[in-house]
Amino acid sequence: MAEQEYWRWTEYRHHDESIDPRAGAIVAAGIDVGSVSSQAVVTVDDRLYAFSSMRTGSNSPDSATNALNWALEGTGLTPGDLACVVGTGYGRVNIPFADKAITEIACHARGANFMYGPSVRTLLDMGGQDCKIIHCDEQGKVRAFLMNDKCAAGTGRGMEVFADLLAVPIEQVGALSFEVEEEPDPVSSTCVVFAKSEATGLLRRGWPKSKVLAAYCAAMAHRVVTLIERLGIEKEFAITGGIAKNAGVVKRLQRELGVEPLTTTYDAQIAGALGGALFATALVRKGKGRKA
Amino acid sequence: MVTAGIDMGAKWVKVVLLRDGEVIARGKALTGFEQKASAAKALADALGQAGLSADAIDRTAATGAGRKDAPGSPIELTEVTAAALGAVQIERSARTVIDVGAEEGRAIKTTDAGKVVDFAVNEKCAAGSGAFTEAMARALETPVEEIGPLSLQSSQAIPMNAQCAVFAESEVVSLLHARTPKADIARAVHDAIANRIVSMARKVGINEHVVLIGGVARNVGFVDAVERELGLKITVPPDPEFVSALGAALHAAERRG
Numbered sequence: 001m002a003e004q005e006y007w008r009w010t011e012y013r014h015h016d017e018s019i020d021p022r023a024g025a026i027v028a029a030g031i032d033v034g035s036v037s038s039q040a041v042v043t044v045d046d047r048l049y050a051f052s053s054m055r056t057g058s059n060s061p062d063s064a065t066n067a068l069n070w071a072l073e074g075t076g077l078t079p080g081d082l083a084c085v086v087g088t089g090y091g092r093v094n095i096p097f098a099d100k101a102i103t104e105i106a107c108h109a110r111g112a113n114f115m116y117g118p119s120v121r122t123l124l125d126m127g128g129q130d131c132k133i134i135h136c137d138e139q140g141k142v143r144a145f146l147m148n149d150k151c152a153a154g155t156g157r158g159m160e161v162f163a164d165l166l167a168v169p170i171e172q173v174g175a176l177s178f179e180v181e182e183e184p185d186p187v188s189s190t191c192v193v194f195a196k197s198e199a200t201g202l203l204r205r206g207w208p209k210s211k212v213l214a215a216y217c218a219a220m221a222h223r224v225v226t227l228i229e230r231l232g233i234e235k236e237f238a239i240t241g242g243i244a245k246n247a248g249v250v251k252r253l254q255r256e257l258g259v260e261p262l263t264t265t266y267d268a269q270i271a272g273a274l275g276g277a278l279f280a281t282a283l284v285r286k287g288k289g290r291k292a
Numbered sequence: 293m294v295t296a297g298i299d300m301g302a303k304w305v306k307v308v309l310l311r312d313g314e315v316i317a318r319g320k321a322l323t324g325f326e327q328k329a330s331a332a333k334a335l336a337d338a339l340g341q342a343g344l345s346a347d348a349i350d351r352t353a354a355t356g357a358g359r360k361d362a363p364g365s366p367i368e369l370t371e372v373t374a375a376a377l378g379a380v381q382i383e384r385s386a387r388t389v390i391d392v393g394a395e396e397g398r399a400i401k402t403t404d405a406g407k408v409v410d411f412a413v414n415e416k417c418a419a420g421s422g423a424f425t426e427a428m429a430r431a432l433e434t435p436v437e438e439i440g441p442l443s444l445q446s447s448q449a450i451p452m453n454a455q456c457a458v459f460a461e462s463e464v465v466s467l468l469h470a471r472t473p474k475a476d477i478a479r480a481v482h483d484a485i486a487n488r489i490v491s492m493a494r495k496v497g498i499n500e501h502v503v504l505i506g507g508v509a510r511n512v513g514f515v516d517a518v519e520r521e522l523g524l525k526i527t528v529p530p531d532p533e534f535v536s537a538l539g540a541a542l543h544a545a546e547r548r549g
Contacts, residue, residue: 129459136449150456152456152459157458157459157462191418192418193418193423193457210506
């Protein structure tokens with residue numbers, strides 16, 4: 001029997017049937033090849049048209065190609081129809097068909113500005129292997145940022161490790177962590193490796209999984225709050241990246257910070273790729289699109 | 293006079309029994325989740341070897357993260373104090389003591405009397421502890437005792453980009469997929485942890501002679517990596533994981549009742 005992979009989250013794609021890409025002037029794409037997940041976003045004249053999100057494979061160029069092809073699936077478009085492609089994320093320099101590489105910090109800020117509106121001033125991007133705090137202006141331009149990419153505490157990868165340890169599918173972690181009578185103290189270890197041994201000890205002491213998850217989500221939230229406080233928080237505040245979908249972390253973070261994050265109907269995980277597509281569109285307008 | 297030194301480590305409990313300055317027995321037990329019971333077991337083991345009963349012990353001292361749970365209402369001392377005392381007892385010329393255990397790493401500057409001058413500790417992060425090599429051994433699907441000898445067969449230095457044990461594990465898996473020889477990966481693992489430990493030691497200043505203690509000192513690959521990183525020969529005592537327990541037993545003997 002194959003072992004269940006509890007960390008494995010659902011890959012997805014979507015395109016907006018109400019938009020006719022052939023009617024638009026500029027069709028552009030952004031591809032965010034992250035350390036854990038890759039997203040591709042296709043925009044039509046600054047409107048979100050199609051997107052995909054999937055796990056990054058061992059090879060960045062393949063991951064970028066797969067994500068883009070999947071986003072384009074069923075749209076009738078081919079990569080040749082794109083006026084410009086911007087690559088971002090950790091694997092951005094390894095996307096052969098990208099016209100330009102732009103840092104994920106700039107792209108996330110730009111994407112968040114689109115998704116949450118121009119009032120966003122502090123952005124928390126919780127990615128697979130890093131965590132960033134970004135201050136930006138009303139145009140989505142980065143003014144300052146702070147990043148933790150040395151340590152798995154406070155990243156999606158850390159949460160995956162915990163989902164596996166507790167045998168809880170990662171998409172259920174948030175909801176389950178609230179099935180506790182009383183909020184436990186956070187686990188005391190910051191380090192994911194030590195937190196894991198601590199959690200194993202708690203399970204042996206008879207703690208239910210929900211309570212252990214509550215203790216870990218709280219510790220993760222605390223870790224991120226410490227990082228946020230180093231740069232300071234200005235309203236409005238928004239969260240992007242995979243962990244934005246984990247209410248177990250987001251609600252505890254909000255409780256500790258005392259600041260409510262903005263909400264959006266867009267998918268918070270595609271912010272970087274979306275920012276890339278918007279930059280690509282702007283490049284086309286400046287006559288700096290695809291080099292034929 | 294008989295004294296007992298108990299080192300309540302994160303992974304193992306170590307006990308040393310001392311009679312008039314001479315080690316007469318040692319005991320060891322996995323800490324597990326019942327550390328009180330584990331400590332009692334390690335102590336009983338040592339007493340059995342010495343052919344003594346518990347009331348033969350005049351004084352007990354305990355160190356290590358779990359020292360509050362040590363049996364026999366002991367005198368308590370810090371890991372740093374115990375490590376310096378024990379290391380200098382074994383190696384009189386020791387001036388820098390590097391102690392790497394399952395979950396902590398420390399560097400200690402000591403006097404010839406085993407008195408601590410300065411120290412640095414890493415206790416927050418697995419990257420500078422035995423937990424790191426254990427996680428990497430798992431990723432390499434190699435028993436942790438074999439990862440050291442394996443690394444000595446390496447023919448080339450390859451860099452590890454990740455510091456964090458969680459990220460390093462993924463990196464090891466990618467290196468395996470890229471068909472990098474296991475020996476080279478094992479060496480990269482040891483170079484990474486040695487780099488972390490030595491940069492911590494440099495903060496307190498390195499004075500010869502350097503003595504390496506703690507369970508991780510049994511790993512020949514790690515010892516080799518530390519020597520290359522330091523550019524110095526270092527000394528590893530025969531039973532490096534018992535040095536702090538020895539320090540505790542000495543401390544108990546020195547304290548007048």
